[in-house]
Amino acid sequence: MLPRKTWSLRSAAAALTLSIAAVGFSSAVLADWEPSKPVEFIAPANPGGGWDTLVRTVSNSIRAEELAPVNFAAINIPGGGGSVAWAQIGRDEKNDHKLFATSPPIILVPLSGRSRFDHNDFTPIARLITDYSIVLVRADSPYQNINDLFDAMKKDPSMSIGGGSAAGSMDHIAIAGAAGAAGLDASSVNYIAFSGGGEVMTNLRGGHIAAGISGAGESSAQLEDGMLRALAVSSSERIPGPVADVPTFVEQGVDYTFDIWRGVMGPKDMSAEAVTYYQDLLARMQETDNWKQSRDRLGWYDAYQNSEEFGKFLDEQYTLFSTVLKDLGLLAN
Incomplete structure (x- = not known):
């Protein structure tokens, strides 16, 4: 039996600075790139869940606010708690026109031995919200x-x-x-x-x-x-x-909290130009009225991190969840 404890994911990220200005690449140098065709935006599950809700909310906000020259097409690829979609995306390296919604399962599913793909096989774009x-x-x-x-x-x-x-x-x-x-x-x-x-x-x-x-x-x-x-x-x-x-x-009387962060990633080895474009686009989206209204309606909290910050956060989550799964007896050998 586990001892009473609070597993708060917020504490793992407390030391990180959530500054939109601190981008991983120089926006001034890379500002000329933009997508040249519709962006595939994948929810690794059936319609109706958290990934699907994030994908459709982000896509709608970008379209409503006319923030991008192309549509972000919501695509559902269910199965294996995300692993089916990750396997498909993992074969599509260097694709600058594909994104997917992500959250703790990108760490948890591989740690429990149910996917050979983990967060290191993809490109972090931005963390967006906490639920x-x-x-x-x-x-x-x-x-x-x-x-x-x-x-x-x-x-x-x-x-x-x-x-x-x-x-x-x-x-x-x-x-x-x-x-x-x-x-x-x-x-x-x-x-x-x-x-x-x-x-x-x-x-x-x-x-x-x-x-x-x-x-x-x-x-x-x-x-x-x-x-x-x-x-x-x-x-x-x-x-x-x-x-x-x-x-x-x-x-x-139950001493327990649990934060669900959600964000966006892309295939491995995306170009620096594309990463900068998408992280800055998502930062601007969070300042729009359409996003704020949707966020408040859904009970989300903005928790933006750019690509570099999000990558460091994912590494910290890996360490944290390794301990959690070990406590539960679910960590794969």
Whole structure:
């Protein structure tokens, strides 16, 4: 059984300076490059999850604000918690017209032995936002708070908790870490992996799983029709916006937080000109009204890092998650 602890991803990045001005390449020298054809912007999962939401929100903001001369075409490549898409992108080195959404699974899935591609096989472009995990149940569920759910899981370890990432990846780590902090054996959580947050919601609504865990931002719309209820969110304080009424784990006596960062990467060996163009484009996008409105609606927090900063952050995440997975007994040999 794991000792009580708080696994906050924010602490791993606390020392980094989130300065838009500190770019990895000289914008003045490389400013003439721009994409010459539509950019493939890949969500490595089915529609409806966090990667898909990020891809479509970014693409819509760029188009609405007329920030680029070409469209950013949203493409879904589901499977393997991201590994299917990464394998395809990994074969497409030096492609300056392909990007993909990324988050902790780019570290977690390889560490758990489920992908031979990791963050070092791609080009970091920019980190964009921070989101949080949220635990959901059906509106008619007997569990009124997170401790009700954990008490039931203690009595019946076979209770299924669904998530939109692979076993050993982000959603699994989020719920297992919370369970461990609540005094359960984190490795015994019966986690069911689905191909994205949309599939989690479908199975939860259908009563096929006892609870689901997903990103708070992508789940806010799922709460609007009253079919689902939220039990806890993994932020240190309540999140303003659509899920403002949802209590944190900490409020309910579970000493646990979990941040979900999301960003953009590209194929390996992209040109320096393309990297600079995209990181600067995304920095400008975050200052637009369209982005700010979408960000607030989804409950996201801006957390921009340029390519160089994001690359260092990913290396730190690798070190952090190696420890987390080892604690859970999920680190691949």
